[in-house]
Amino acid sequence: MRNLVVAEHDGTHLRSASLSCLTFAKMVASVTNSDVAWLVLGHGVEDVAAEAANYVPVIAVDSPALAHPLAEPFSQVIAYVARARRIDVLSAATSTFAKDILPRAAALLGGTMASDVVRHELVDGQLQCDCPQYAGAVTATLRLTGSPQIATVRASAYPAAQAMDSQAHAVEQLQVVPAMLTARAQYEGLKSKQKSRPDVTEARVVVSGGRALKNSQDFERLVGQLADVLGGAAGCSRALVDAGITPNELQVGQTGKIVAPELYVALGISGAVQHLAGMKNSRTIVAVNSDPEAPIFEVADYGLVGDVYTVVPELIEKLQYHAACATG
Amino acid sequence: MKILVPTKRVPDTDQKIVATADGTRVAVDHIPYVINPFDAIALEEAVRIGERLGESVEVVAVGIGGEGYEQQLRTALATGAHRAVHVVCGQTLDPWNVARLLRAIVEWERPQLVLMGKQAVDDDASQTGQFLAALLDWPQATFASRLELQGERIRVERETDHGIETLNLPLPAVVTTDLRLNEPRYASLAAIMKAKKKPLDLIDAEKLGVTIDPRIEVLRYRSAETQRRCERVRSVDELIERLRNQVGAIV
Ligand SMILES: Cc1cc2nc3c(=O)[nH]c(=O)nc-3n(C[C@H](O)[C@H](O)[C@H](O)COP(=O)(O)OP(=O)(O)OC[C@H]3O[C@@H](n4cnc5c(N)ncnc54)[C@H](O)[C@@H]3O)c2cc1C
Numbered sequence: 111m112r113n114l115v116v117a118e119h120d121g122t123h124l125r126s127a128s129l130s131c132l133t134f135a136k137m138v139a140s141v142t143n144s145d146v147a148w149l150v151l152g153h154g155v156e157d158v159a160a161e162a163a164n165y166v167p168v169i170a171v172d173s174p175a176l177a178h179p180l181a182e183p184f185s186q187v188i189a190y191v192a193r194a195r196r197i198d199v200l201s202a203a204t205s206t207f208a209k210d211i212l213p214r215a216a217a218l219l220g221g222t223m224a225s226d227v228v229r230h231e232l233v234d235g236q237l238q239c240d241c242p243q244y245a246g247a248v249t250a251t252l253r254l255t256g257s258p259q260i261a262t263v264r265a266s267a268y269p270a271a272q273a274m275d276s277q278a279h280a281v282e283q284l285q286v287v288p289a290m291l292t293a294r295a296q297y298e299g300l301k302s303k304q305k306s307r308p309d310v311t312e313a314r315v316v317v318s319g320g321r322a323l324k325n326s327q328d329f330e331r332l333v334g335q336l337a338d339v340l341g342g343a344a345g346c347s348r349a350l351v352d353a354g355i356t357p358n359e360l361q362v363g364q365t366g367k368i369v370a371p372e373l374y375v376a377l378g379i380s381g382a383v384q385h386l387a388g389m390k391n392s393r394t395i396v397a398v399n400s401d402p403e404a405p406i407f408e409v410a411d412y413g414l415v416g417d418v419y420t421v422v423p424e425l426i427e428k429l430q431y432h433a434a435c436a437t438g
Numbered sequence: 439m440k441i442l443v444p445t446k447r448v449p450d451t452d453q454k455i456v457a458t459a460d461g462t463r464v465a466v467d468h469i470p471y472v473i474n475p476f477d478a479i480a481l482e483e484a485v486r487i488g489e490r491l492g493e494s495v496e497v498v499a500v501g502i503g504g505e506g507y508e509q510q511l512r513t514a515l516a517t518g519a520h521r522a523v524h525v526v527c528g529q530t531l532d533p534w535n536v537a538r539l540l541r542a543i544v545e546w547e548r549p550q551l552v553l554m555g556k557q558a559v560d561d562d563a564s565q566t567g568q569f570l571a572a573l574l575d576w577p578q579a580t581f582a583s584r585l586e587l588q589g590e591r592i593r594v595e596r597e598t599d600h601g602i603e604t605l606n607l608p609l610p611a612v613v614t615t616d617l618r619l620n621e622p623r624y625a626s627l628a629a630i631m632k633a634k635k636k637p638l639d640l641i642d643a644e645k646l647g648v649t650i651d652p653r654i655e656v657l658r659y660r661s662a663e664t665q666r667r668c669e670r671v672r673s674v675d676e677l678i679e680r681l682r683n684q685v686g687a688i689v
Contacts, residue, residue: 217572222653247455294577302601
């Protein structure tokens with residue numbers, strides 16, 4: 111089955127989630143004895159295309175009209191390429207980019223789609239996908255009937271593909287007719303907070319704060335600093351986004367980002383199902399909460415009952431001390 | 439201006455949800471149903487637009503599915519929708535077929551704006567709004583956390599993984615809503631009484647000329663199991679010790 115993976119990138123580099131999606135596509139391709147290509151869309155994407163070519167062949171569409179990820183032109187180009195190349199399985203890593211664009215492309219193609227695939231199997235040429243539902247309380251196994259088959263793939267469920275070939279694959283620059291690039295929606299801008307830390311989806315350690323944190327200074331001083339000491343990312347529960355204390359891109363959960371780091375530290379988070387949906391597959395989970403009955407302890411490996419305002423400064427200080435001793 | 443708000447009826451996911459022992463379905467019998475929380479936000483926003491702009495705005499709530507929908511649509515009317523349409527359909531519907539039925543309703547009702555939740559909290563698919571926008575060939579803005587109507591256009595701030603993005607779209611358009619957009623009101627008793635007199639039309643799905651063509655078959659459901667046993671540590675020192683010796687994740 112011919113596979114096409116829509117690459118997500120920041121203009122210079124592939125996002126690492128896309129490499130996990132590539133693994134999904136390569137697995138599908140290898141059982142069906144077929145091939146995989148990237149589709150790189152954007153403006154001025156030579157570097158991204160060259161990087162992508164270290165993995166599998168690349169189809170690149172480069173145009174000023176694709177400078178921003180607008181759903182209309184992106185989905186039109188994706189659908190066009192999928193049709194022209196007779197793609198059987200079209201995929202992208204789950205993200206707000208893919209969730210916006212891929213379903214629109216799927217509908218243009220009249221295809222069938224699974225969201226946030228965490229496991230798959232091929233049975234008689236049809237994909238069967240495990241997809242978390244009900245905030246992760248239930249996993250449904252879906253059979254996709256129809257063609258092409260389209261999937262967003264949960265990055266934390268597949269390992270990142272390795273660039274193995276010594277020689278880079280081909281990059282094919284594809285021209286599309288201007289009509290395909292039209293968008294009625296106008297892009298007016300992106301407001302993002304200055305980032306000094308990695309994204310929660312890309313870090314080995316995630317430290318998240320919940321409603322226990324009373325303002326953004328406290329969040330920075332406790333959650334941010336602990337994240338720094340552990341070399342990780344800072345995340346949060348919805349409660350802090352709603353309170354305007356943290357930006358939404360830090361939110362972990364059913365409707366935020368799904369993470370599965372080596373270590374997840376939940377500070378003053380109660381453990382609502384919607385939050386658990388985003389972090390319960392982390393390798394090791396630590397919870398600090400003043401309420402011994404907080405549901406977060408049910409999914410934690412280590413629990414410490416206490417006030418984050420006293421526990422966290424002590425933790426930061428002792429970890430810094432240990433680190434200083436280690437480097438001596 | 440007419441605003442169409444599709445509202446899905448879903449089990450209240452604040453309750454504990456599990457798969458049945460045989461895996462054929464989700465055990466929802468004892469669980470109360472609600473309007474999908476994201477659709478409730480879409481409805482609230484539509485009602486607020488109506489409150490701001492006055493009589494020229496008509497808010498139409500739509501529900502697609504079996505019997506129980508009437509209850510959710512009455513709630514939508516009590517929240518402030520002017521009318522409700524119940525598309526009666528006994529079959530299990532996947533997002534693709536919901537989008538096709540919605541297209542038929544949009545072609546009938548001719549709204550300028552479709553406002554709906556960014557995902558339903560049962561299947562968590564986040565597909566229907568985008569499918570509908572594609573089927574209608576309308577522009578879309580997903581995951582809205584702020585809306586501003588400007589004549590024949592709408593300005594939308596969207597929550598993305600990398601920050602808040604702003605789009606400006608001509609109407610008609612499909613906009614899907616995120617949590618931060620607003621906090622839905624609770625309907626007052628007076629509003630609930632008044633809602634009983636508001637029109638709730640029934641349409642048979644078959645009459646819309648859409649043949650349901652399932653694209654997704656659910657083979658089985660499995661409850662997520664937690665195998666973790668939480669070890670309670672009594673001090674920061676003990677916690678650091680566990681992490682260093684047993685996890686090796688740090689330092
Ligand atoms: C449709 C929908 C989608 C949602 N999606 C998400 C999502 O994606 N992500 C998400 O996180 N939420 C989501 N939510 C919200 C979710 O239901 C919870 O409301 C939210 O996760 C609660 O955040 P919290 O744990 O920080 O706050 P709370 O539930 O208020 O918990 C605060 C915790 O902090 C503890 N605490 C207080 N003070 C201290 C202290 N000084 N020291 C130590 N502990 C302390 C308390 O004991 C309590 O356990 C969603 C809700 C809905 C309806």
